[in-house]
Amino acid sequence: MGNNELDQLRKRVDELNLQLLSLINERALLVQEIGRAKETQGVYRYDPVRERHMLDLIKENNNGPFESSTVEHLFKEIFKAGLELQADDHRKALLVSRKKKPEDTIVEVNGEKIGDGFPHFVFGPCSVESYEQVAKVAASVKEKGFKLLRGGAYKPRTSPYDFQGLGLEGLKILKRVAKEYDLGVISEIVHPNDIETAVEYLDVIQIGARNMQNFELLKAAGAADKPVLLKRGLSATIEEFINAAEYIMAQGNGNIILCERGIRTYERATRNTLDISAVPILKQETHLPVMVDVTHSTGRRDLLLPAAKAAIAIGADGVMAEVHPDPAVALSDNAQQMDLKQFDDFVTALQEASFIRL
Ligand code: PEP
Ligand code: MN
Numbered sequence: 565m566g567n568n569e570l571d572q573l574r575k576r577v578d579e580l581n582l583q584l585l586s587l588i589n590e591r592a593l594l595v596q597e598i599g600r601a602k603e604t605q606g607v608y609r610y611d612p613v614r615e616r617h618m619l620d621l622i623k624e625n626n627n628g629p630f631e632s633s634t635v636e637h638l639f640k641e642i643f644k645a646g647l648e649l650q651a652d653d654h655r656k657a658l659l660v661s662r663k664k665k666p667e668d669t670i671v672e673v674n675g676e677k678i679g680d681g682f683p684h685f686v687f688g689p690c691s692v693e694s695y696e697q698v699a700k701v702a703a704s705v706k707e708k709g710f711k712l713l714r715g716g717a718y719k720p721r722t723s724p725y726d727f728q729g730l731g732l733e734g735l736k737i738l739k740r741v742a743k744e745y746d747l748g749v750i751s752e753i754v755h756p757n758d759i760e761t762a763v764e765y766l767d768v769i770q771i772g773a774r775n776m777q778n779f780e781l782l783k784a785a786g787a788a789d790k791p792v793l794l795k796r797g798l799s800a801t802i803e804e805f806i807n808a809a810e811y812i813m814a815q816g817n818g819n820i821i822l823c824e825r826g827i828r829t830y831e832r833a834t835r836n837t838l839d840i841s842a843v844p845i846l847k848q849e850t851h852l853p854v855m856v857d858v859t860h861s862t863g864r865r866d867l868l869l870p871a872a873k874a875a876i877a878i879g880a881d882g883v884m885a886e887v888h889p890d891p892a893v894a895l896s897d898n899a900q901q902m903d904l905k906q907f908d909d910f911v912t913a914l915q916e917a918s919f920i921r922l
Pocket of ligand 2: 690691860886896897
């Protein structure tokens with residue numbers, strides 16, 4: 565075979581490549597159109613009957629030299645790429661996505677504009693245990709000029725024999741303290757039926773990590789007229805986290821704060837692994853404010869300060885941390901809550917490093 569002949573054959577292959585390229589892109593445009601039609605009809609994107617029909621047609625008409633299995637493999641890749649294109653179109657359309665709404669969402673709670681470009685802070689005990697316990701923390705929060713208080717009344721505990729929280733009684737304590745100290749209250753709700761009552765007592769509904777995919781709870785929170793702080797599930801991917809927020813927003817409630825609280829990995833040096841890169845990813849992909857819970861992510865008092873600095877440096881809209889007047893006797897999370905002195909030092913250190921602007 566002369567050089568000239570080889571060049572000719574290669575030229576022909578180049579031409580065929582370009583034809584294939586133009587054909588698969590033409591196909592992609594059609595697939596997108598089908599995707600849009602299916603979306604308006606509310607039909608599921610993947611249709612196995614249709615897929616089988618396409619493969620059979622291709623195999624029946626295959627005259628080689630490729631074997632049927634090879635042809636099937638190649639076409640399945642093309643089908644898959646088409647489905648992914650439809651999924652991308654769908655992602656673009658998510659209500660929480662930045663593509664849908666380029667401007668930052670700002671969630672206002674008790675005068676705090678979470679998402680306004682400055683860090684905001686939420687402090688308070690893991691669990692509400694008594695009026696005195698919450699009031700002591702609230703006094704310290706207030707004295708420092710902060711506006712937001714946390715405290716769990718319904719506690720989703722790993723063991724059913726552990727303290728389950730004071731329930732409604734806990735919410736009543738939070739409301740009383742919040743009023744006395746002019747603070748906004750964030751508290752976790754674990755059952756959709758409790759939301760209606762709870763909204764009378766709190767300013768932000770927290771949905772905890774263990775409930776991130778409790779879709780009925782997400783829908784109920786989405787139907788409520790209250791901001792929602794949604795925590796990332798223990799083993800949730802960022803995509804699952806974003807979809808959980810979408811459940812809330814799809815019901816009409818767009819006042820959502822996302823909260824990275826660490827994920828479960830093989831690492832045992834910390835309680836969870838703080839996925840710090842989730843913060844800028846969530847900020848890029850969604851228009852929602854993003855907070856970091858430094859207590860549950862690290863589970864270590866000695867890491868609260870560096871983790872908070874890292875969170876703010878990477879662009880978090882806020883930091884949450886647990887504070888208890890006497891952590892040693894706390895009914896939950898006694899190994900990781902700050903006492904009031906440690907709280908003072910934590911805030912002073914953040915202020916000295918210019919991470920807090922009050
Ligand atoms: C909490 O914030 O009280 C809590 C239980 O956290 P998480 O859901 O992130 O574990
Ligand atoms: Mn806790």
